[in-house]
Amino acid sequence: MAAGCATSTPDKPSALERRQAIRDAADKTYRSSEGFQGAHWGMSPDEVRATLPEATVAPDGTLRMKTTIAELPAEVSLGFLENRLAAVDVFFQDVAxxxxxxxxxxxxxxxxxxxxxxxxxxxxxxxxxxxxVRFAADLAPLQEADGAASAEALESALAGQGQFKVLNRWTTDETHVNLTQWTLPARGLMAIQYESAKYSPRRAGLIGRYTSKARQELVKDL
Known part of the structure; x- marks a missing residue:
């Protein structure tokens, strides 16, 4: 009798692939208990806008809002990594x-x-x-940015001309926070810069719009 040919079966996922699949699934459902006000790390742009309805997409493509914190006017930018809230900057320009x-x-x-x-x-x-010290606005914009408007963003001035000093820093398992003092040629401002601890390592090699690394890349065009 002729020996029958063994039927081939699809390769099963490796242990590494299974672990990665589990991590990917967990990333999709991850929602931290921390963040900025009611907006928590891992939220989608729609979830954040439902929580902070005053936040709108600015001409530079970043989700921004103006509010009052500790009785001072503040400008807030919210940055997303792969459509998940990953960083928030709060700028105070009128600190006497x-x-x-x-x-x-x-x-x-x-x-x-x-x-x-x-x-x-x-x-x-x-x-x-x-x-x-990086900006939430360095992350990918939610929509295509207006080049002129993007160049006028506060972050552009800080990255190009600003000097900073980290006054205080907090870290938890979920959040890194810097209280930072920025000095520009004609004025100064204060900022609270929040970052998700989970997403921080994935930002390390990112070339953001307002980083010195991004500007060095642009030098190649000149």
């Missing part, structure tokens, strides 16, 4: 007394995120590049 403002924000952020890093820890981390 930066020292009092820092003291107030330090107290409020400590109530939310626990004790901040010590001044020595922050200084060491900044020196070794372990405290990346």
């Amino acid at each position: 007394d930066p020292r009092t403002f820092q003291s107030l924000m330090r107290d409020l952020l400590t109530r939310k995120f626990g004790e901040p890093k010590t001044a020595r820890e922050v200084k060491r981390q900044v020196k070794w590049g372990d405290v990346p």
